[in-house]
Amino acid sequence: MTYSTQQIKDSIIQKLRLNYGCTEQQASDGEVLKACAMVLRDIMAERGVTSRQKAEAEGQRKVHYLSLEFLMGRSLMKNAYNLDLLPQLRSAIEELGFDAGRIFDTEPDAGLGNGGLGRLAACYLDSMTTLEIPATGYSICYELGLFRQKIVEGQQVELPDDWMPLGDAWLMPKPQEAEEVHFGGKIRTRWDNNHLMVVHEDYTRVLAVPCDMEVAGYGTEHVNTLRLWDAKSPKPIDMTLFSQGQYLRSGEERAMADVISKVLYPEDNHYEGKSLRLKQQYFFVSATVQSITRRHIQTYGTLKNFHEKNVIQINDTHPALVVPELMRILIDDAGLSWDEAWHITTNSVAYTNHTVLAEALECWPQQLMEDLLPRVWQILTEIARRYQERIEAYYNNDLAKIAKMAVIWDGGVHMANLCIAGGMAVNGVSALHSDILRNDVFRNQCAMEPEKFKNVTNGVDHRRWLSQINAPLDTLLKETVGEGYLTDASLMKGLEKYADDAAVLKRIGEIKQANKEAFARWAKRQQGVVLNTDGIFDVQVKRLHEYKRQLLNALHIINLYQQLRDNPNMDFRPHTFLFGAKAAPGYAVAKRIIRMINALATQINNDPVCKDRLQVVFLENYRVSMAEMLMPASEVSQQISTAGKEASGTGNMKFMMNGALTVGTLDGANVEMHEVLGDENMFLFGLHADEVANLRPNYDPQMFYNRDPMLRNTVDMLKHGIGGENFEDLWRSLVMRDEYMLLADLPSYAAAEQRMVETYGDREKWNRMSLLNIARSGIFSADRSIADYANTIWHVPYRK
Numbered sequence: 143m144t145y146s147t148q149q150i151k152d153s154i155i156q157k158l159r160l161n162y163g164c165t166e167q168q169a170s171d172g173e174v175l176k177a178c179a180m181v182l183r184d185i186m187a188e189r190g191v192t193s194r195q196k197a198e199a200e201g202q203r204k205v206h207y208l209s210l211e212f213l214m215g216r217s218l219m220k221n222a223y224n225l226d227l228l229p230q231l232r233s234a235i236e237e238l239g240f241d242a243g244r245i246f247d248t249e250p251d252a253g254l255g256n257g258g259l260g261r262l263a264a265c266y267l268d269s270m271t272t273l274e275i276p277a278t279g280y281s282i283c284y285e286l287g288l289f290r291q292k293i294v295e296g297q298q299v300e301l302p303d304d305w306m307p308l309g310d311a312w313l314m315p316k317p318q319e320a321e322e323v324h325f326g327g328k329i330r331t332r333w334d335n336n337h338l339m340v341v342h343e344d345y346t347r348v349l350a351v352p353c354d355m356e357v358a359g360y361g362t363e364h365v366n367t368l369r370l371w372d373a374k375s376p377k378p379i380d381m382t383l384f385s386q387g388q389y390l391r392s393g394e395e396r397a398m399a400d401v402i403s404k405v406l407y408p409e410d411n412h413y414e415g416k417s418l419r420l421k422q423q424y425f426f427v428s429a430t431v432q433s434i435t436r437r438h439i440q441t442y443g444t445l446k447n448f449h450e451k452n453v454i455q456i457n458d459t460h461p462a463l464v465v466p467e468l469m470r471i472l473i474d475d476a477g478l479s480w481d482e483a484w485h486i487t488t489n490s491v492a493y494t495n496h497t498v499l500a501e502a503l504e505c506w507p508q509q510l511m512e513d514l515l516p517r518v519w520q521i522l523t524e525i526a527r528r529y530q531e532r533i534e535a536y537y538n539n540d541l542a543k544i545a546k547m548a549v550i551w552d553g554g555v556h557m558a559n560l561c562i563a564g565g566m567a568v569n570g571v572s573a574l575h576s577d578i579l580r581n582d583v584f585r586n587q588c589a590m591e592p593e594k595f596k597n598v599t600n601g602v603d604h605r606r607w608l609s610q611i612n613a614p615l616d617t618l619l620k621e622t623v624g625e626g627y628l629t630d631a632s633l634m635k636g637l638e639k640y641a642d643d644a645a646v647l648k649r650i651g652e653i654k655q656a657n658k659e660a661f662a663r664w665a666k667r668q669q670g671v672v673l674n675t676d677g678i679f680d681v682q683v684k685r686l687h688e689y690k691r692q693l694l695n696a697l698h699i700i701n702l703y704q705q706l707r708d709n710p711n712m713d714f715r716p717h718t719f720l721f722g723a724k725a726a727p728g729y730a731v732a733k734r735i736i737r738m739i740n741a742l743a744t745q746i747n748n749d750p751v752c753k754d755r756l757q758v759v760f761l762e763n764y765r766v767s768m769a770e771m772l773m774p775a776s777e778v779s780q781q782i783s784t785a786g787k788e789a790s791g792t793g794n795m796k797f798m799m800n801g802a803l804t805v806g807t808l809d810g811a812n813v814e815m816h817e818v819l820g821d822e823n824m825f826l827f828g829l830h831a832d833e834v835a836n837l838r839p840n841y842d843p844q845m846f847y848n849r850d851p852m853l854r855n856t857v858d859m860l861k862h863g864i865g866g867e868n869f870e871d872l873w874r875s876l877v878m879r880d881e882y883m884l885l886a887d888l889p890s891y892a893a894a895e896q897r898m899v900e901t902y903g904d905r906e907k908w909n910r911m912s913l914l915n916i917a918r919s920g921i922f923s924a925d926r927s928i929a930d931y932a933n934t935i936w937h938v939p940y941r942k
């Protein structure tokens with residue numbers, strides 16, 4: 143079933159008339175955008191109904207992907223692309239007298255996530271749908287997504303991300319499918335017919351209203367749903383207070399409910415025990431589990447086969463409360479025994495870990511749990527008690543081991559341990575990361591239940607991150623390996639045949655240059671900056687975090703700058719360094735690093751010695767839609783985390799697919815990139831994960847500082863001042879502590895950058911490396927990751 147330009151155009155006109163009471167001549171860009179979204183939404187809604195009916199009729203096992211974050215970005219072009227309607231939609235918009243590019247650009251990003259974990263969920267939704275797996279994503283319908291970043295006088299300033307006015311065009315509120323979530327109150331038990339009845343009283347009710355976003359797959363009519371829960375109070379206002387004239391107070395309870403879905407927490411890789419965050423977690427978990435079990439009963443009339451027909455994948459520990467919540471519903475509502483309920487739960491929940499940073503591991507204070515979720519707390523204590531019995535028996539009461547593995551310990555609920563105890567599988571997100579989980583972070587649990595521990599290396603939606611955003615490269619791939627690569631990314635390997643084809647290599651270079659120029663025009667429009675497109679586009683874009691070592695990148699730039707100043711006549715290949723990064727608002731050091739990079743940019747870009755040679759630009763408000771412009775234009779991908787700290791990385795994969803070469807450490811998925819590329823097709827440097835671990839206890843940054851005058855000179859610039867500002871605080875933390883071992887890796891990093899620059903001089907060689915990176919990036923398609931999940935964890939069939 144397809145649609146002509148004329149049909150799409152007529153539908154848009156109709157949407158404009160019915161929803162905005164205007165003609166196409168009167169409509170604004172925003173109204174046209176929303177009308178287009180509604181037209182596609184209608185098509186998807188209809189297919190969604192059919193997809194769900196089919197899954198139900200065939201009794202297929204369904205996947206429920208729970209994540210506190212779905213970083214969807216824009217949807218108009220994506221949905222049109224997947225529905226195979228992009229050309230028709232473009233022409234329809236143009237025929238209505240609008241600029242299609244501008245309409246696409248009007249769409250706000252749905253920024254319902256922080257970084258890697260959230261974007262991964264979005265890519266996986268696309269692949270699950272394309273592979274025709276009946277799947278639903280669940281999250282919160284945040285009124286405000288991740289903050290917008292402005293740089294004012296070199297510093298990050300946060301602005302609210304009010305995406306709804308235009309973004310809500312994709313959402314279908316379904317108040318008739320609302321669920322009620324209970325907080326606080328007391329638990330009373332009574333015996334009824336030999337059955338212990340649990341009564342929860344005096345709780346506060348919050349209504350969870352689903353706002354569904356349909357998601358189209360590529361090359362299929364299959365449609366899945368992203369269900370976003372919106373929090374509302376069930377009471378309009380408190381009329382008792384209102385009639386007493388206490389108007390403000392009468393709306394208080396309502397405001398308390400609304401605040402749950404107000405804003406996405408902007409902390410990435412950093413746990414803070416805020417009670418509102420726990421409310422968010424339970425709110426979305428409880429609504430989701432109620433909704434899944436309700437559906438299941440409607441279809442099967444019982445929950446006894448729940449685990450056969452459902453799998454609940456949890457994205458990090460943030461939805462860990464599914465374990466006690468599912469237990470609660472199975473026991474309290476469905477009347478199953480503890481053992482029956484535990485069997486069902488431990489055969490339907492699976493947990494993915496995304497970080498080994500200690501400060502990111504969630505551990506909720508027992509008192510908070512008890513007060514906010516009294517019934518869940520009771521169940522948690524029973525889960526913890528039974529699990530502890532098991533480990534005591536297995537480890538002969540070894541207290542040190544018990545302390546590490548316990549679900550409840552020392553007044554805290556350890557969410558990762560809960561997930562391991564209550565889940566059927568635990569997986570890391572790259573080979574290295576999964577090994578670290580097995581051999582280090584969760585080694586005791588792994589010894590007890592080795593079969594639970596798996597690896598699924600991350601992947602990205604290669605249709606979005608290559609075909610859709612890099613049209614000339616897409617064309618080249620279609621000409622060389624054929625269109626089939628869109629649904630079978632392993633076919634990209636066929637490009638290798640052209641590794642010695644001078645014409646193809648030249649074309650790869652030309653595509654990159656054209657993309658660089660397109661990005662430069664965009665950056666000029668967006669933030670008024672003029673990029674030197676003759677310079678190597680050397681890019682580091684990701685959340686700002688010390689372990690990701692943006693500071694290492696900056697130190698190397700300082701080093702280059704010092705060389706230029708000392709020797710203005712040196713041979714220097716033009717080099718344009720681009721940064722993009724948001725810092726968590728409360729993360730002071732991260733904000734200082736942003737300020738330092740901006741100060742460095744100011745000094746370098748205004749120094750005549752750097753003119754047309756060295757340039758540094760901090761790109762404001764890095765987000766999905768910026769990444770879509772930037773990836774095709776990047777030549778060098780900076781993946782320079784301290785080895786062992788970056789669970790996988792997914793930006794690295796997007797760069798690789800678009801032909802950028804990686805300068806990186808052997809960390810996360812870089813290890814697997816190296817496996818397919820070899821030393822000769824990337825620029826590796828630095829300590830390995832095991833070396834980092836071995837060096838850690840005796841690490842002394844002063845040793846590196848004292849023995850290497852060049853390094854010392856570089857680091858000292860922080861103290862002496864950059865762009866007229868002093869960064870002695872950063873200097874001190876490097877020289878005194880250097881938690882992420884920048885000083886140990888700086889010399890080998892500089893050497894890797896130098897090798898990279900030399901290689902760049904040989905254009906043909908560079909383009910061949912670029913070609914091989916593209917050709918061998920197929921394993922990093924999210925389709926491969928989802929097939930791995932389907933085969934090894936979910937045990938569900940998928941379209942091959």
Ligand code: 26W
Nearest residue numbers: 258259411412413496502788789790791792
């Ligand atoms: C509780 C605060 C908090 C918030 C977010 C803790 C931890 C997180 C995430 C797990 C952080 C995150 O996004 N991790 C990233 O996940 C990606 C997808 O698997 C990986 O590619 C990245 O390496 C990892 O840092």
